[in-house]
Amino acid sequence: MRKTSPARRTSLALLSTGAGVALLLGVKAQSAGAPRSALADAPRPAAAPSAAPPSSTSTAAPAPAAGSGSGTFTGSVVDTRYGPVQVQAVKSGGKLTDIVVLQQTYGGHSSQIDSYALPVLKSEALAAQSADIDVVSGATYTSEGYAQSLQAALDAAGK
Amino acid sequence: MRTATATIMGTVVSLAAPDDVPAADFDAAGEAAFGWLRHVDAVFSPFRADSPISRIRDGRLAPSAIEPGSEIHEVLSLCEELKQASDGAFDAWAVGDPPGFDPCGAVKGWATERAGALLTAHGLTRHALNAGGDVRLRGGRDGTPWRVALTDPHRPRTVLTVLTVADGAVATSGTAERGAHVFNPSSGRRATALAQVTVTGPDLARADGYATAALALADGPRGAATAREWLRGLAERTGYQALTVDPAGATWWTGGLAAHLPQLS
Numbered sequence: 001m002r003k004t005s006p007a008r009r010t011s012l013a014l015l016s017t018g019a020g021v022a023l024l025l026g027v028k029a030q031s032a033g034a035p036r037s038a039l040a041d042a043p044r045p046a047a048a049p050s051a052a053p054p055s056s057t058s059t060a061a062p063a064p065a066a067g068s069g070s071g072t073f074t075g076s077v078v079d080t081r082y083g084p085v086q087v088q089a090v091k092s093g094g095k096l097t098d099i100v101v102l103q104q105t106y107g108g109h110s111s112q113i114d115s116y117a118l119p120v121l122k123s124e125a126l127a128a129q130s131a132d133i134d135v136v137s138g139a140t141y142t143s144e145g146y147a148q149s150l151q152a153a154l155d156a157a158g159k
Numbered sequence: 160m161r162t163a164t165a166t167i168m169g170t171v172v173s174l175a176a177p178d179d180v181p182a183a184d185f186d187a188a189g190e191a192a193f194g195w196l197r198h199v200d201a202v203f204s205p206f207r208a209d210s211p212i213s214r215i216r217d218g219r220l221a222p223s224a225i226e227p228g229s230e231i232h233e234v235l236s237l238c239e240e241l242k243q244a245s246d247g248a249f250d251a252w253a254v255g256d257p258p259g260f261d262p263c264g265a266v267k268g269w270a271t272e273r274a275g276a277l278l279t280a281h282g283l284t285r286h287a288l289n290a291g292g293d294v295r296l297r298g299g300r301d302g303t304p305w306r307v308a309l310t311d312p313h314r315p316r317t318v319l320t321v322l323t324v325a326d327g328a329v330a331t332s333g334t335a336e337r338g339a340h341v342f343n344p345s346s347g348r349r350a351t352a353l354a355q356v357t358v359t360g361p362d363l364a365r366a367d368g369y370a371t372a373a374l375a376l377a378d379g380p381r382g383a384a385t386a387r388e389w390l391r392g393l394a395e396r397t398g399y400q401a402l403t404v405d406p407a408g409a410t411w412w413t414g415g416l417a418a419h420l421p422q423l424s
Contacts, residue, residue: 135305136310139334140330154162
């Protein structure tokens with residue numbers, strides 16, 4: 001329950017701890033750039049036919065409005081057990097909206113980590129901020145893929 | 160929140176209901192819904208040689224011989240309705256290469272819609288039922304609408320946006336989890352021009368079919384524009400609203416979706 005279940009929020013936050021938070025703590029806000037949306041680089045979709053009524057079009061999903069506390073914060077290179085990693089945090093209106101992994105290691109054991117664990121760490125940190133959700137709609141996951149899904153985290157947190 | 164999960168139809172079905180529902184009632188309703196979905200999984204499996212679907216596919220069972228009112232008849236009618244509504248983009252008779260009969264694209268949404276009705280019949284009037292990403296919601300959560308996160312197809316486990324829905328369905332089709340698995344029957348190619356389509360409206364069978372159809376339409380000569388045009392018309396005709404994500408990450412939504420997007424106001 002949104003108002004009455006701090007337990008769920010806590011559980012999700014716990015899910016996102018570990019290396020994910022370690023990465024975030026490694027961000028020391030060395031430089032603050034201009035505010036940028038996580039999806040600002042995406043091209044605009046094809047224009048709607050002129051005969052049709054206008055519909056909403058945006059380069060980003062309904063996103064938080066830019067406001068105070070916006071900007072891009074680049075961290076220093078930190079050594080993790082997966083190798084050296086540098087991350088960039090993107091804040092908009094005081095909320096964390098994206099984490100960009102700037103440097104990853106390749107080769108050997110850590111290449112597998114790069115292609116799998118790092119995106120998960122990144123997304124878990126964001127998921128924790130979006131914990132006020134009940135259910136997740138997305139492209140159908142397999143029963144194997146479920147374990148890595150946000151819905152699985154919600155189901156676990158509800159118990 | 161009370162939650163329960165079951166592995167059915169190659170995915171995981173998740174059920175959630177508010178805490179004030181007695182545990183025994185929640186469990187009984189959940190078992191009824193999961194049991195129904197397991198039954199559908201067995202009857203409609205295209206992988207079982209003796210299933211009605213396999214028999215229709217290879218001509219052993221003529222559609223005209225199917226008893227009206229039966230489950231199979233209901234699904235075939237839904238397939239026909241979706242084919243008409245999508246100008247042929249959703250065609251259960253032209254799936255794969257070579258084209259063959261496969262109603263899987265309609266079965267999951269239909270079965271989950273019926274499972275949600277079963278939950279209500281068992282007294283679970285407030286619930287969120289999620290069949291591998293296709294969601295049926297009823298009764299709100301505790302006086303507020305359910306909050307439905309849409310996944311970002313380009314960043315697994317992240318939330319693209321949140322829709323608020325008290326009663327209704329939210330279905331998402333995309334290429335993120337299983338690769339491009341939706342066929343455009345006219346081109347025979349896998350649909351890839353849109354990364355993800357979400358449709359919301361009263362009924363999950365329709366929402367799911369419309370989302371799948373839009374993904375297939377996007378594979379036509381004019382690409383995603385065709386799908387958006389169709390979704391816009393669909394919203395006007397039926398009230399079902401949509402949100403699309405293209406392969407570059409750009410999003411688009413029908414105007415009526417704003418009612419489900421409190422963060423826009």
